[in-house]
Amino acid sequence: MRVAVVGAGPAGVYAADILTKSDVDAQIDLFEKLPAPYGLVRYGVAPDHPRIKGIVGALQKVLDRPSVRFFGNVEYGVDIKLDDLRQFYDAVIFSTGASSDRALDVPGIDLPGSYGAADFVSWYDGHPDVPRTWPLEAKSVAVLGVGNVALDVARILAKTADELLVTEIPQNVYEGLASSPVTDVHVFGRRGPAQAKFTPLELRELDHSPNVEVIVHAEGIEFDEASMHAIRTNKQVEMIVKTLQEWAIRDVGTRPRRLHLHFLEAPVEVLGSSSVTGLRTETQELTGDGNVRGTGAFTDWDVQAVYRAVGYLSTHLADLPFDHVSGTIPHQAGRVLDLDEVPMPGVYTTGWIKRGPIGLIGHTKGDALETITSLLEDAAALPRATSPSPGSVVEFLEQRGVPFVTNEGWSRLDAHEIASGAAHGRERVKVVSREEMTSISNG
Structure with missing residues (x-):
């Protein structure tokens, strides 16, 4: 066959x-x-x-x-x-x-400074078909969504470039992240902590950086009947909720960058005229079945960039x-x-x-x-x-x-990247350019 x-x-x-x-x-x-x-x-x-x-x-x-x-x-x-x-x-x-990024239908989502998470992920992972530069100019950033991709994006934005230099990131990504002035990254979830879509491992990894203070805002740590049922019956949910509760009550440390987790805050508008100047969210309340409804209470957040991580397409x-x-x-x-x-x-x-x-x-x-x-x-x-x-x-x-590119060609490219990494004490350094990738592969 x-x-x-x-x-x-x-x-x-x-x-x-x-x-x-x-x-x-x-x-x-x-x-x-x-x-x-x-x-x-x-x-x-x-x-x-x-x-x-x-x-x-x-x-x-x-x-x-x-x-x-x-x-x-x-x-x-x-x-x-x-x-x-x-x-x-x-x-x-x-x-x-x-x-591709799933769309999010809120006013202002197409403003300059508003990005899809998939595009940013492709940039920092050295995808050959995306631009080599990324506009990292914001001091305060919003990330919309509480799945694993949202946490990846938030973590990469919050970490220092030197922390990531031991990984396989290409030189252009290191240089871009090194120039970032970011001090605060805010992650927003529309529903409660028991409905978060990330894994316990992904969550705990947020707190491993010596330069990033993880702050869980306690006002969003709420549970309804469906939330309590999920905690009792799902070990993963129980671990996530326990970690978030512990972080919500601990003292805030002095690490130079901060990563904030907000629950029960739904984005309703990206603010700005010619570029992103803020994000407006509406506080939500749980309805008993794990879903939420708006309370009519709105908050404007001072951010200069917005990343939507609401799903791939x-x-x-x-x-x-x-x-x-x-x-x-x-x-x-x-x-x-x-x-x-x-x-x-x-x-x-x-x-x-x-x-x-x-x-x-x-x-x-x-x-x-x-x-x-x-x-x-x-x-x-x-x-x-x-x-x-x-x-x-x-x-x-x-x-x-x-x-x-054949199996043999991929083996040549793989060996080249590993050798490039070994020269700098790293596992590998990715080749980014499609032309360079095919040239190395085909000898």
């Missing part, structure tokens, strides 16, 4: 892993629009998260299998289309993830149906459904573009298992590739002049 996987992040690699371990003799080609694999593990996880990035080792073992090939720097819909893939493969799995892929409300590909157990809700023969999906940007990286394993199970059930009826030779797709890309 010849299978193409479009998207070489965790979801795509997990799908390849499960398929190679099945009873079916399968050859799998992973196509990735970036010159490097791993998706959001490389370009969406904060650089000071070495434990989470440890998953790279497991993903690389899958790429090292003889039945798996990597084709980096190949963009679906531009360099290769669905009809092309169907020539070379019996099945195609789409696992392109979610990397997938983008529409050429020649595939798309639900623009949920930001997902319509499917049935991973089988892509056409406009008439009929499965498209040999076309599947997995990961965030299948189920939405919910859950941690590990949750994509169950997602991939469902999709591969469907594919294997359909194996006998799959439309066969008309040009199944493994060399056919290589010849196709070469004829189109696509400077694709």
Whole structure:
């Protein structure tokens, strides 16, 4: 069986892993629009998260299998289309993830100085397709949302550049953060502490910096019946609430930068005319079921930048149906459904573009298992590739002049980054430029 996987992040690699371990003799080609694999593990996880990035080792073992090939720097819909893939493969799995920012509909959200968290994350993670500079000019910053991405953004904004110099951040990111005048970062959650979406580990890591004072504002530490039920029945929620309560009553220290956590404050307007000059929030109250309603009490916060971290959003892929409300590909157990809700023969999906940007990286394993199970059930009826030779797709890309990156090319780039880091006592230093990445990869 010849299978193409479009998207070489965790979801795509997990799908390849499960398929190679099945009873079916399968050859799998992973196509990735970036010159490097791993998706959001490389370009969406904060650089000071070495434990989470440890998953790279497991993903690389899958790429090292003889039945798996990597084709980096190949963009679906531009360099290769669905009809092309169907020539070379019996099945195609789409696992392109979610990397755009979900919109937030409040007045002033489009003012200069108001940013999407995903764009900022791409900058500090050295994504090749974003600008090399970032306008870090605000002394006081607001971050909207209380998920893990919001805490990542707040932590990177609050930390000093020298603290991050031991990580893999590129030089341009270090220089940008070093110039930041920030003193205060305010994180706002619309609901209460028991409804926060971050993990206990992510929360505790906020307090590890010797330069950042974490301040929990006690007026938002409230609980209703649903909150108490969540605390009693969910160990993770209990740990989060306990930590927040302890921080809310402790004395404020003297670290030079401050990271504030505010709960039950909903953003209603970004203030300013030509740029961000403040944020207006409305205090909320819990309604008993874990939801909230406005109290009519408003507060204006003196901030000069706003980062919204209210969720990721997938983008529409050429020649595939798309639900623009949920930001997902319509499917049935991973089988892509056409406009008439009929499965498209040999076309599947997995990961965030299948189920939405919910859950941690590990949750994509169950997602991939469902999709591969469907594919294997359909194996006998799959439309066969008309040009199944493994060399056919290589010849196709070469004829189109696509400077694709192979497994060997990625190994060269990986070794180059590790060597660059070793020269400075660091694990690696990322190469940022797409041209430089492909040049190193292709020797």
